Amino acid sequence: MTSRLRARRALRATQTAVLAGLLLSGTALTPVASAERAPLYRNPRAPVPVRVADLMKRMSLDDKIGQMTEGERAAATPRQAADARLGSVLSGGGSVPDPNSPAGWADMIDGYQRAALATPLGIPTIYGADTVHGHNNVHGATIFPHNIGLGAANDPRLVERIGAVTANESAATGVKWGFAPCLCVARDDRWGRTYESYGELPRNAVANSAIINGLQGRKLDDRASVLATAKHFIGDGGTAGGVDQGDARISERELREIHLPPFRAAIARGVGSVMVSYNSWNGVKDHGNKYLITDLLKGELRFSGFVVSDYNGIDQIGGGTPGLTAERVAQAINAGIDMAMVPNDYVRFIGLLKGEVAAGHVPMSRIDDANRRILTKKFELGLFEHPYTDRSLQKDFGSGAHRELARQAVRESQVLLKNDGVLPLKKNGNRIFVAGKNANDIGNQAGGWTLSWQGRSGPVIPGTTILDGLRAGAGKNTTVTFDKAGNGIDKSYKVAVAVVGETPYAEGKGDRPNGLGLDAEDLATIAKLKASGVPLVVVTVSGRVLDLGAQLPEFDGLVAAWLPGSEGAGVADVLYGDYDPTGRLSFSWPKNSAQEPINAGDGKQALFPYGYGLSYRRH
Ligand code: GLC
Numbered sequence: 001m002t003s004r005l006r007a008r009r010a011l012r013a014t015q016t017a018v019l020a021g022l023l024l025s026g027t028a029l030t031p032v033a034s035a036e037r038a039p040l041y042r043n044p045r046a047p048v049p050v051r052v053a054d055l056m057k058r059m060s061l062d063d064k065i066g067q068m069t070e071g072e073r074a075a076a077t078p079r080q081a082a083d084a085r086l087g088s089v090l091s092g093g094g095s096v097p098d099p100n101s102p103a104g105w106a107d108m109i110d111g112y113q114r115a116a117l118a119t120p121l122g123i124p125t126i127y128g129a130d131t132v133h134g135h136n137n138v139h140g141a142t143i144f145p146h147n148i149g150l151g152a153a154n155d156p157r158l159v160e161r162i163g164a165v166t167a168n169e170s171a172a173t174g175v176k177w178g179f180a181p182c183l184c185v186a187r188d189d190r191w192g193r194t195y196e197s198y199g200e201l202p203r204n205a206v207a208n209s210a211i212i213n214g215l216q217g218r219k220l221d222d223r224a225s226v227l228a229t230a231k232h233f234i235g236d237g238g239t240a241g242g243v244d245q246g247d248a249r250i251s252e253r254e255l256r257e258i259h260l261p262p263f264r265a266a267i268a269r270g271v272g273s274v275m276v277s278y279n280s281w282n283g284v285k286d287h288g289n290k291y292l293i294t295d296l297l298k299g300e301l302r303f304s305g306f307v308v309s310d311y312n313g314i315d316q317i318g319g320g321t322p323g324l325t326a327e328r329v330a331q332a333i334n335a336g337i338d339m340a341m342v343p344n345d346y347v348r349f350i351g352l353l354k355g356e357v358a359a360g361h362v363p364m365s366r367i368d369d370a371n372r373r374i375l376t377k378k379f380e381l382g383l384f385e386h387p388y389t390d391r392s393l394q395k396d397f398g399s400g401a402h403r404e405l406a407r408q409a410v411r412e413s414q415v416l417l418k419n420d421g422v423l424p425l426k427k428n429g430n431r432i433f434v435a436g437k438n439a440n441d442i443g444n445q446a447g448g449w450t451l452s453w454q455g456r457s458g459p460v461i462p463g464t465t466i467l468d469g470l471r472a473g474a475g476k477n478t479t480v481t482f483d484k485a486g487n488g489i490d491k492s493y494k495v496a497v498a499v500v501g502e503t504p505y506a507e508g509k510g511d512r513p514n515g516l517g518l519d520a521e522d523l524a525t526i527a528k529l530k531a532s533g534v535p536l537v538v539v540t541v542s543g544r545v546l547d548l549g550a551q552l553p554e555f556d557g558l559v560a561a562w563l564p565g566s567e568g569a570g571v572a573d574v575l576y577g578d579y580d581p582t583g584r585l586s587f588s589w590p591k592n593s594a595q596e597p598i599n600a601g602d603g604k605q606a607l608f609p610y611g612y613g614l615s616y617r618r619h
Contacts, residue, residue: 041384048379052372058121064371065353068333070128070308072343073097073108078115084346085119087374088177090128091137092311092343093453093506100139100451102173102397106389109174113387123375124383126227131178131215132196132449133565134162134406135169140462142169142402142566143446147182147208148543149413149562151198151586152613156210158409163214165402168224172393176381177227179275181211183262184232188242188597189587192510195447195543195563197237199586200599200610205262212269220272221382223390230266232277232310234292235259242597244508245278245316255281264301272305272377276337278313288317288328293336306338306373314340314349324348330356338370398462403567410561410570415583416614418558422495422535424577424616427475431493433534435486435525438541439499440467445541447563448506455504461566466499466539469572485521486528496529497575498522499561501542515593516547523551530554539571549591549607560585577616584613 040046041055056064066085074095081089089112097108109127116125135141144150144162153159163181170178183205186197198204209230217225238259239246248255263274274297277286286292287309297303314332315322324345329352332340342349356362378384396402416423425432438444441457442465448455464472471480481488489496500522518526529536537557540546541564552558559581561571573579588598589608600610 044385048376051379052375055121055123055375056368056371059371061354061357061367063121063123064367065350065357067123067374068339068353068367068370069346069350070339070341071346075344076346078111081112081125082115082119084350086125086346087339088126088128090341090343093130093449094137094451096137100137102138102394105138105173105175106391106394110388117387124378124387126177126378126381126383127175128177128179129170129175130180130449131166131170131175131226132180132182134166135173135175136449137451138169138173139451140398142398142406143450143461143463144406144565145409145413146195146447146543146563146565147198148195148587149564150208150409151204152415152560152562152583153409153412154207154584154586155412156207158412159208160210160214161405162409163211164217164224165214165405167215167217167226168393169397169402170226171224171390172397174389175226176383177229177273178215179229179231180215181209181228181230182232183209183230183266184237185258185262186237186242186587187258187599188239189516189544189590190512190596191237191239191242192244192505192507192512193236194242194587200588201586202258202261204586206265209262209265209269212266212271216270216272220377220380221386223386224393225381227272227377227381229273229275229308230263230271231275233263233274233297234277234286235281236277236279239279241513242511243513244511247280247283249282263297267301267303272380273308274303274305275308275310276313278310278316285317285319287313287337288331288335290335298336304373305377306370307336308339309337309341311341311343314342324352326352326356329353330361333362333366333370338373403463406565407567407570407573410564410567411573411579413562413564413583414571414574414581415560415585416574416581417560417589417608417612418552418555419614419616420556422537422556423559423575425495425537425575426478427473427576428478429476430474430478430495432470432474432478432480433489433493433496433529434467434470434480434482434499435484435489435496435529436499436539437484437503437521437525438466438501439484439497440465440482442566442568444501444503445561445564445568446566447504447543448510450504454506454509457503463566464569466541466561466568466571469569470497470575472569473572473576473578484525486525489529489532489534491533493532493534495537496532496534497537497539498526498529499539499541500525501540501546505543510543516544516590516596517593518546518548518551526551526554537575539575545587545589547590547593552607580616581613582615584611586610
């Protein structure tokens, strides 16, 4: 570097430091030149801390409390959001514009942005949505396998690429904040969110937190980058009985050994936000736990991004009848929550927090800390310079290349659990009978958080079913026959494939306290196929391990497909041997439901242990 350049850089660094010092010390600055006529916070060349300090000096209490408030699109028009100075607007699961297309989303979100920029300080809003297996609310998005399958794939580099594609398809619609990844460590498979977990050991979520790098890109202000969210802090996968939003009755040692490492990893990767968990820890709701949020997360782990509550999570603090109260609002914000996800009650929240500040129950230092964190991320995202959707990204939305990546993820997530020589299926000269409720149902194979919160059976999204893949992959003189119930099976067929398992669910609706067995429909289908004497391959499409202990002897082959998403053909790639299975269990597979919870190292004898998986070459 030349000495002139070195000198110029040194001078600029000194100027910046002086400028920052003056601002942070509250010294009023007079414009130094006409080029600086715009307020300092609008100067993209100024350091972010300087821009934040300048902007906060200009903000009223209403501006600041508004920044800490997130409302749902269905409860806030752009005008209402701007009048309330909302810092963010979100789509809850399935809350979508009409048309539910990239253009429809961009028009909706740019509408909120236009209203926000028209306010006196013109602070851009940030739009958030659950992008937990692709941009899953939007019709036509690439839908990736849910985390349980990615955990079995054990390919963090692939997962990082999934994050990049997910961010690309999100940013293409104007969503610059994804409520993902879920880094929960599910310890009881009866929990309805087990499929949102990468595995039962912290190492699975630690390794796959690589998705954050994909989501946030090389730089947060890259046009296709989005802000990631490490969720849910903390202990959601450790509740007694796997009860969703229940009580994690565990020691601090276990909390730190099992549930904390993924958040350390996420922070090391620069995750921009953390979402607090609904569950309690030893009887205290996380949303009101200052030790967890402020002392542990922000203090010990030095998390410098911002903390968002979960959807109406503040309403549950202290137990009793849920609802926003002044006490709960004060406790949540004083605990360290920076942004409140109060989808429908944002006006009430703002009023209550304002009252609590006036009453001295919430110090301005807390309000300022929250705003500093939120505004820092908005500046780092480049939202002040590029507030509107970059619609040039829409050309790749749901593209063949994106779907090919998803299909590769499906291939790598398949776990071959049993094979008495019946797999791989011969492509030529074969007669394959396919049955089961999940063989030709893209809604079932995508699972929850797909177009709607709970997901839905049926042809809900574009893509390929497992049956589509089997039909497309069939070679010369091969027939593939399908009957969901197995009617028509006879000895003329050389192999039967039963695709069974679960139908879509999300969160508490997926809790299964009464056992993990197959339902009556699946058992009947399997029995019909078995009675024919034709060799039988069973494929499970499910959000968790299932209780198959009693039926396993009847199976000649068994593959766990998890929730593969839109590219079901990837399952057929493995069944035909086009891809030799490499998946390994990231969850212990129980002999029966009574073994729950069952985890590696707990001394219980699993049907298939953590890390188990066969391949065709090596049986
Ligand atoms: C939900 C979930 C959380 C999600 C949020 C917004 O209840 O717990 O994972 O990000 O609400 O949809």
